[in-house]
Amino acid sequence: EPEVTQTPSHQVTQMGQEVILRCVPISNHLYFYWYRQILGQKVEFLVSFYNNEISEKSEIFDDQFSVERPDGSNFTLKIRSTKLEDSAMYFCASSGTGGTGELFFGEGSRLTVL
Amino acid sequence: GQSLEQPSEVTAVEGAIVQINCTYQTSGFYGLSWYQQHDGGAPTFLSYNALDGLEETGRFSSFLSRSDSYGYLLLQELQMKDSASYFCALNRDDKIIFGKGTRLHILP
Numbered sequence: 001e002p003e004v005t006q007t008p009s010h011q012v013t014q015m016g017q018e019v020i021l022r023c024v025p026i027s028n029h030l031y032f033y034w035y036r037q038i039l040g041q042k043v044e045f046l047v048s049f050y051n052n053e054i055s056e057k058s059e060i061f062d063d064q065f066s067v068e069r070p071d072g073s074n075f076t077l078k079i080r081s082t083k084l085e086d087s088a089m090y091f092c093a094s095s096g097t098g099g100t101g102e103l104f105f106g107e108g109s110r111l112t113v114l
Numbered sequence: 115g116q117s118l119e120q121p122s123e124v125t126a127v128e129g130a131i132v133q134i135n136c137t138y139q140t141s142g143f144y145g146l147s148w149y150q151q152h153d154g155g156a157p158t159f160l161s162y163n164a165l166d167g168l169e170e171t172g173r174f175s176s177f178l179s180r181s182d183s184y185g186y187l188l189l190q191e192l193q194m195k196d197s198a199s200y201f202c203a204l205n206r207d208d209k210i211i212f213g214k215g216t217r218l219h220i221l222p
Contacts, residue, residue, distance in 0.1 A: 033209070043149075043157055043201060043212040055208035091156060102147070103210055105156040 002026040006092050006106035014114055016081050021109045023075045023092030031095040032075045033103065034067065036060070036088040043091065049075065050098065082113045116140040116204055118213030125219040126192055134187045134216045136202035144205040146178050146185045151215070152198045161187065162205070192220055 005024045013019050025032050034046040047067055048055040054067065064080045075094075079086055089110050093103040118138045126132035136146070145164035149157040163169050163178035163185060175188040189196055199215040 031208075035212075042214040043151075045209050045211055048208045050208065058209075098208065101205075102159040102162065103149075103157075105158070107156050 002104075004092055004094055004104050004106035006090075006109050008109055009107065010110045010112070012112045012114065013082055015084055019079045019082055019086075019111060021077045021079075021090050021092075021111070023077075023106055024073050025075055025092065025094030026096070026104055027073070029094035029096045029104070031055075031098045032069070033093040033095070034077045035091045035093060035105075037091065037108075038088045046077075046090075079111075082111075084113050087111055087113045116143075116206070116211050118202055118204060118211065120200075120202055120213045120216045122214065123217045123219065125221065127221050128192055128194060130192050131188065131190045132192060132218065134189075134200050134202075134218070136185045136187075136213060138183050138185070138202070138204055138213075140183075140204050140206070142206070144207075146176070147203040147205055147210065148174075148176050148187045149201045149203060149212070150198050151201065157201060157212075160200075189218075194220055194222065196220055 007022045032049040035043050037043045045058050047057040047061045066078045068076050089108045091108045092106045120136045147162045148160040151157045161176035168177050173190045178185045197220045201212045201215045203210050203212045
Protein backbone atom coordinates (compact mmCIF):
# COMPACT_ATOMS: atom_id res chain seq x y z
CA GLU A 1 0.00 0.00 0.00
CA PRO A 2 1.40 3.43 -0.92
CA GLU A 3 2.54 5.52 2.01
CA VAL A 4 4.03 8.88 2.89
CA THR A 5 7.58 8.60 4.19
CA GLN A 6 9.43 11.14 6.30
CA THR A 7 13.05 11.59 7.28
CA PRO A 8 14.58 11.95 9.75
CA SER A 9 12.39 10.30 12.35
CA HIS A 10 14.08 12.32 15.07
CA GLN A 11 16.38 15.32 14.89
CA VAL A 12 18.05 17.15 17.73
CA THR A 13 19.45 20.60 16.98
CA GLN A 14 20.77 23.66 18.73
CA MET A 15 18.71 26.84 18.85
CA GLY A 16 19.48 29.05 15.87
CA GLN A 17 20.45 26.21 13.58
CA GLU A 18 18.75 25.42 10.28
CA VAL A 19 16.77 22.22 9.92
CA ILE A 20 15.39 20.51 6.83
CA LEU A 21 12.69 17.89 7.18
CA ARG A 22 12.04 15.68 4.20
CA CYS A 23 8.95 13.94 2.92
CA VAL A 24 8.13 11.68 0.02
CA PRO A 25 4.39 11.96 -0.64
CA ILE A 26 2.33 9.26 -2.31
CA SER A 27 3.40 9.28 -5.94
CA ASN A 28 0.16 10.23 -7.71
CA HIS A 29 -0.93 12.81 -5.14
CA LEU A 30 -0.92 16.47 -6.06
CA TYR A 31 -1.66 18.20 -2.73
CA PHE A 32 0.94 18.33 0.01
CA TYR A 33 0.80 19.61 3.55
CA TRP A 34 2.89 20.15 6.63
CA TYR A 35 1.37 19.99 10.09
CA ARG A 36 2.98 20.13 13.49
CA GLN A 37 1.93 18.75 16.85
CA ILE A 38 3.41 19.82 20.13
CA LEU A 39 3.31 16.89 22.55
CA GLY A 40 -0.20 16.19 23.76
CA GLN A 41 -1.73 19.02 21.79
CA LYS A 42 -3.69 19.37 18.59
CA VAL A 43 -2.48 18.86 15.04
CA GLU A 44 -1.79 22.38 13.72
CA PHE A 45 -1.87 23.31 10.06
CA LEU A 46 1.30 24.96 8.77
CA VAL A 47 1.12 25.07 4.98
CA SER A 48 -0.43 23.51 1.90
CA PHE A 49 1.28 23.18 -1.47
CA TYR A 50 -0.19 22.54 -4.89
CA ASN A 51 1.08 22.96 -8.42
CA ASN A 52 4.54 23.91 -7.19
CA GLU A 53 3.43 26.77 -5.02
CA ILE A 54 2.05 27.49 -1.58
CA SER A 55 -1.76 27.37 -1.58
CA GLU A 56 -2.31 28.52 1.94
CA LYS A 57 -0.30 29.03 5.10
CA SER A 58 -1.11 29.62 8.73
CA GLU A 59 0.08 32.40 10.99
CA ILE A 60 2.60 29.93 12.43
CA PHE A 61 4.29 29.67 9.03
CA ASP A 62 6.32 32.85 9.27
CA ASP A 63 9.46 33.94 7.42
CA GLN A 64 11.64 31.38 9.15
CA PHE A 65 9.73 28.56 7.44
CA SER A 66 9.88 27.58 3.79
CA VAL A 67 8.78 24.64 1.68
CA GLU A 68 10.12 23.27 -1.52
CA ARG A 69 9.52 20.47 -3.98
CA PRO A 70 13.05 20.19 -5.33
CA ASP A 71 12.31 17.25 -7.63
CA GLY A 72 9.42 15.06 -8.64
CA SER A 73 9.26 13.11 -5.41
CA ASN A 74 10.51 15.07 -2.41
CA PHE A 75 8.72 17.76 -0.42
CA THR A 76 10.78 19.59 2.20
CA LEU A 77 10.16 21.88 5.14
CA LYS A 78 13.03 24.17 6.12
CA ILE A 79 13.22 26.02 9.40
CA ARG A 80 15.90 28.68 9.01
CA SER A 81 16.77 29.54 12.58
CA THR A 82 15.19 27.18 15.06
CA LYS A 83 13.73 28.33 18.37
CA LEU A 84 12.99 26.32 21.48
CA GLU A 85 9.26 26.55 20.75
CA ASP A 86 9.77 24.83 17.38
CA SER A 87 10.23 21.56 19.25
CA ALA A 88 7.36 19.39 18.05
CA MET A 89 6.41 16.49 15.85
CA TYR A 90 6.17 17.59 12.23
CA PHE A 91 3.84 15.61 10.01
CA CYS A 92 3.83 15.64 6.24
CA ALA A 93 0.60 14.68 4.52
CA SER A 94 -0.57 14.26 0.97
CA SER A 95 -3.91 14.02 -0.75
CA GLY A 96 -5.17 13.11 -4.16
CA THR A 97 -8.20 15.33 -3.91
CA GLY A 98 -7.24 18.39 -1.89
CA GLY A 99 -9.71 19.71 0.62
CA THR A 100 -12.48 17.34 -0.31
CA GLY A 101 -10.91 14.11 0.80
CA GLU A 102 -8.61 12.09 2.93
CA LEU A 103 -5.19 13.14 4.14
CA PHE A 104 -2.50 10.48 4.24
CA PHE A 105 0.03 11.26 6.95
CA GLY A 106 3.64 10.21 7.29
CA GLU A 107 4.92 8.87 10.60
CA GLY A 108 6.36 12.26 11.51
CA SER A 109 9.71 13.82 12.27
CA ARG A 110 10.30 14.69 15.89
CA LEU A 111 12.30 17.89 16.21
CA THR A 112 13.99 18.71 19.50
CA VAL A 113 15.57 22.16 19.80
CA LEU A 114 18.03 22.60 22.66
CA GLY B 115 -11.63 32.08 11.03
CA GLN B 116 -12.56 28.55 11.85
CA SER B 117 -12.87 26.76 15.16
CA LEU B 118 -13.86 23.31 16.31
CA GLU B 119 -14.89 22.20 19.78
CA GLN B 120 -14.84 18.65 21.06
CA PRO B 121 -14.63 17.17 24.56
CA SER B 122 -11.10 16.72 25.81
CA GLU B 123 -11.73 13.25 27.24
CA VAL B 124 -14.36 10.53 27.11
CA THR B 125 -14.41 7.24 29.01
CA ALA B 126 -16.38 4.15 27.99
CA VAL B 127 -16.48 0.43 28.68
CA GLU B 128 -15.21 -2.28 26.36
CA GLY B 129 -18.03 -3.58 24.17
CA ALA B 130 -20.12 -0.47 24.63
CA ILE B 131 -20.98 2.40 22.26
CA VAL B 132 -19.52 5.88 22.55
CA GLN B 133 -20.28 9.13 20.76
CA ILE B 134 -17.75 11.93 20.35
CA ASN B 135 -19.31 15.26 19.50
CA CYS B 136 -17.85 18.10 17.49
CA THR B 137 -19.24 21.59 17.00
CA TYR B 138 -17.67 24.03 14.63
CA GLN B 139 -17.68 27.59 13.35
CA THR B 140 -16.63 28.33 9.80
CA SER B 141 -17.66 30.46 6.88
CA GLY B 142 -17.63 27.61 4.42
CA PHE B 143 -16.26 24.13 4.04
CA TYR B 144 -16.44 20.99 1.96
CA GLY B 145 -17.05 18.56 4.75
CA LEU B 146 -16.14 17.19 8.17
CA SER B 147 -13.52 14.49 8.65
CA TRP B 148 -12.53 12.30 11.57
CA TYR B 149 -9.04 11.02 12.34
CA GLN B 150 -7.70 8.61 14.90
CA GLN B 151 -4.29 8.97 16.51
CA HIS B 152 -2.67 6.44 18.81
CA ASP B 153 0.06 7.60 21.19
CA GLY B 154 3.28 8.14 19.28
CA GLY B 155 1.59 7.56 15.94
CA ALA B 156 0.37 9.58 13.01
CA PRO B 157 -3.25 10.60 12.48
CA THR B 158 -5.14 8.12 10.33
CA PHE B 159 -8.31 8.85 8.41
CA LEU B 160 -11.56 7.33 9.68
CA SER B 161 -14.47 9.01 7.97
CA TYR B 162 -15.62 11.98 5.90
CA ASN B 163 -19.04 13.62 5.65
CA ALA B 164 -19.55 15.91 2.69
CA LEU B 165 -23.32 15.84 3.04
CA ASP B 166 -25.67 15.91 6.01
CA GLY B 167 -26.49 12.54 7.46
CA LEU B 168 -24.83 9.38 8.60
CA GLU B 169 -21.83 7.65 7.02
CA GLU B 170 -21.09 4.13 8.22
CA THR B 171 -17.76 2.34 7.95
CA GLY B 172 -17.75 -0.90 9.90
CA ARG B 173 -17.87 -0.22 13.64
CA PHE B 174 -17.46 3.53 13.05
CA SER B 175 -20.16 5.95 11.93
CA SER B 176 -20.00 9.68 11.47
CA PHE B 177 -22.78 12.23 11.28
CA LEU B 178 -22.98 15.79 10.03
CA SER B 179 -25.66 18.46 10.39
CA ARG B 180 -24.65 21.66 8.60
CA SER B 181 -27.70 23.54 9.89
CA ASP B 182 -26.62 22.81 13.48
CA SER B 183 -22.86 23.17 12.82
CA TYR B 184 -22.50 19.82 14.50
CA GLY B 185 -21.13 16.40 13.87
CA TYR B 186 -20.28 13.28 15.79
CA LEU B 187 -18.30 10.09 15.57
CA LEU B 188 -19.98 6.94 16.86
CA LEU B 189 -17.86 3.95 17.81
CA GLN B 190 -19.65 0.67 18.40
CA GLU B 191 -18.51 -2.59 20.04
CA LEU B 192 -15.59 -0.80 21.61
CA GLN B 193 -12.30 -2.67 21.76
CA MET B 194 -9.27 -1.87 23.87
CA LYS B 195 -7.37 -1.00 20.68
CA ASP B 196 -9.80 1.90 20.15
CA SER B 197 -8.09 3.74 23.01
CA ALA B 198 -6.68 6.75 21.17
CA SER B 199 -7.27 10.40 20.44
CA TYR B 200 -9.96 11.31 17.92
CA PHE B 201 -9.91 14.54 15.97
CA CYS B 202 -12.67 16.15 13.98
CA ALA B 203 -11.44 18.31 11.11
CA LEU B 204 -12.90 20.87 8.74
CA ASN B 205 -12.10 20.29 5.07
CA ARG B 206 -11.70 23.63 3.33
CA ASP B 207 -10.23 24.78 0.04
CA ASP B 208 -6.54 24.34 0.64
CA LYS B 209 -6.29 23.19 4.21
CA ILE B 210 -7.83 20.82 6.68
CA ILE B 211 -8.16 22.28 10.17
CA PHE B 212 -8.16 19.94 13.15
CA GLY B 213 -9.94 20.25 16.46
CA LYS B 214 -8.06 19.78 19.72
CA GLY B 215 -8.91 16.11 19.93
CA THR B 216 -10.82 13.84 22.29
CA ARG B 217 -8.90 11.31 24.29
CA LEU B 218 -10.93 8.08 24.50
CA HIS B 219 -10.27 5.89 27.52
CA ILE B 220 -11.68 2.37 27.45
CA LEU B 221 -12.24 0.40 30.62
CA PRO B 222 -12.21 -3.41 30.57
